[in-house]
């Protein structure tokens with residue numbers, strides 16, 4: 001069978017099995033089966049594929065056709081131009097989370113001219129956010145946590161691969177439980193699980209059946225983690241420290257209200273992603289010293 005014929009078979013199979021972008025998926029999986037880049041695949045379209053390669057392709061295409069995400073089959077996903085290893089132990093990092101990284105970097109740029117910033121990321125998954133910050137900020141002290149020990153293993157591997165292991169401490173635990181009040185950070189950020197119970201069933205089969213539920217389920221209304229986090233965070237932030245949260249669709253107003261009701265923060269701000277959806281809520285802890293100086 002020629003490479004082109006194999007590619008057409010794979011594309012048709014994926015189309016029949018309701019996979020989005022069937023041609024692109026087929027090309028990437030065929031390239032993987034033949035241990036070629038996509039560019040090399042195009043050059044070889046009229047060559048004969050080996051029997052072994054077709055057998056491997058069939059296996060991969062059937063997995064994709066049954067709904068397994070492409071990234072888990074290929075074993076990696078790019079985030080912030082960093083190649084991250086992903087498997088079913090971790091959520092596949094999403095492009096919209098890069099908005100959170102951008103906001104974090106603009107906060108860190110202001111702090112890092114004065115001192116080494118200390119940052120806590122809660123629920124690190126593949127390590128995408130913490131690793132991006134470690135790559136971008138030369139001097140930084142980062143702690144990244146997760147409740148899932150399996151996820152932390154992937155995150156540690158990714159940090160090693162990205163050459164930033166020495167900048168990130170990984171800690172297993174439930175939200176802020178591993179820390180003592182008084183152990184404070186300049187920035188606490190998180191992309192917590194935020195899918196409500198009723199929305200879980202509407203997720204695509206790729207997400208619902210393959211990504212870790214612990215990374216998705218945000219309780220009855222999707223806001224459980226925000227409630228816990230917002231009620232605990234202030235004791236772990238330095239004066240003037242920042243809280244930065246990725247939020248689900250339409251959740252930003254409720255989360256801003258929660259922060260205002262909690263008190264101790266300046267008025268929260270809502271930041272949109274590229275699609276115009278409010279994606280990040282940021283708040284600064286009141287600096288009572290500054291307030292006193294301004295008042296006098």
Ligand SMILES: C[S@@+](CC[C@H](N)C(=O)[O-])C[C@H]1O[C@@H](n2cnc3c(N)ncnc32)[C@H](O)[C@@H]1O
Nearest residue numbers: 093123124125146147148174175191192193215
């Ligand atoms: C939405 S995923 C985000 C993963 C990664 N930060 C990203 O943006 O791609 C949420 C992460 O929080 C972790 N998690 C869930 N419950 C947690 C808890 N109680 N404490 C700490 N981490 C938790 C999950 O294991 C998962 O890795």
